[in-house]
Amino acid sequence: MINLSFTKYLKTGLTRTFKAIKEHWLLAILLVFLQLILIFGSGAVIFYYQIQLINDAQGIINPLQNANYDSNALESGQPFSEDLISVYTSYQSLIRNLIIFLLILTAIFIFVQGAIWVVSSFMLMDKNKEKDDNNHKHENKNIHFYHKFYTACKPIFSLWLKFVASSLAVLIPFALISYYILKTLIGLEYSVDTVSYYAQIIVYIFAAIYYLLLVAYAFISVDSWKQFIHYFYIAGLKRIYKAIIVFTINFLTIGLGFYLIYVLIDYDQYFSYMILVSILLYLVIIMSRLFWIACLQEIVHEEDYN
Structure with missing residues (x-):
């Protein structure tokens, strides 16, 4: 038999969820639109830069496939490839597009995904605390407009700041360490199977890290x-x-x-x-x-x- 006291937090959590949607239905609608922006924005960026990266990769691979690998011909002075300039140009374009692609995805994650978590958390904030804040804001009727705006936005900025800090504190070290490990393995010319094995381990570690991030976002x-x-x-x-x-x-x-x-x-x-x-x-x-x-x-x- 299920211990009802053990599952009380689930029932209370579900009740608070529906109550938050009922009391903040406008914010719930905002979440719907923010989620759409996240999905279609990320999808459009991934689709566009996937094509760009494939074209850049082909600009590197195709000339190399047609390059001169004959050692005798190379010793006689024949060039390795007539398209080395295009290969270098494609390589630069690949690096540039990859950096832009990652920066845009990071911006979408920080601002759009961050807004989704901020709005969700705001819907579940303690109403008594909000009332106290509102009373404090109305204590001085002669308060300047910019101070009103700051007072209203301060809680939202605080929520977003914790979201960004949690994300960067975890994801940046993880990304750097993962990049270093994979780069080292490839540089030491390990087999493809070995590199794939460690890549899978990194994915599993990321799953655990993502769980910890979800916990952090809840608070x-x-x-x-x-x-x-x-x-x-x-x-x-x-x-x-x-x-x-x-x-x-x-x-x-x-x-x-x-x-x-x-x-x-x-x-x-x-x-x-x-x-x-x-x-x-x-x-x-x-x-x-x-x-x-x-x-x-x-x-x-x-x-x-x-």
Whole structure:
């Protein structure tokens, strides 16, 4: 028999999720549009730069395939390739496009994905705290407009700052270490299988790191950095089994949606059902983020209460 007290945080988290959507339906609509911007923006950037990178790679590979590899001909003074300038130009273009591609994706992640997490966290913030802030803002009616604007934007900026700091503190070291490892393996001329093996390990490590990031994102609305780290420790490590349950629920729910789309996509007569499932899946993804934040906050509240 399931221990109802053990699953109380799940029920409370679900209740808070629906309550937040009901009370902040305009922000919920904003989340829908932000998610669309994230999907189509990322998709457009990936599609465009994928073509550019393939063209640059072909500009390097094709001349090299037609190059002169005859040692006798090379010793007699014949050139290795007539298109070395084009190869170098394509290489420079490849590096430039790759850097721009990564920078744009990073900007989309920081600003659009960051906005999604900020809005989601803002919807679940303590209303009593908001009322206190509002009362404080109305204490002085002669306050200047710029100060009003600063006071209104300060909580939002604080949320976004914690999102950015958490992301950069984890992703930048991981990216640099991963790049160094793979570059070293390739430079030492390890076999393709060995490099692929270590690449898979890096992917698994990234999955664990991404989980920790999700935990951190759930607490970007807390007041202080000390409290932020404390809550991260409780929900992400000390009570990790509870967080994993929430993660599993979201994963299975979203996975079921993708599976249904995969099944229905082969049947033309079920096209309308596939569209319906896609819309529901889209909404579930948005709700799962709210559910994740609410449940992890409840885990911390239960720990503090006990």
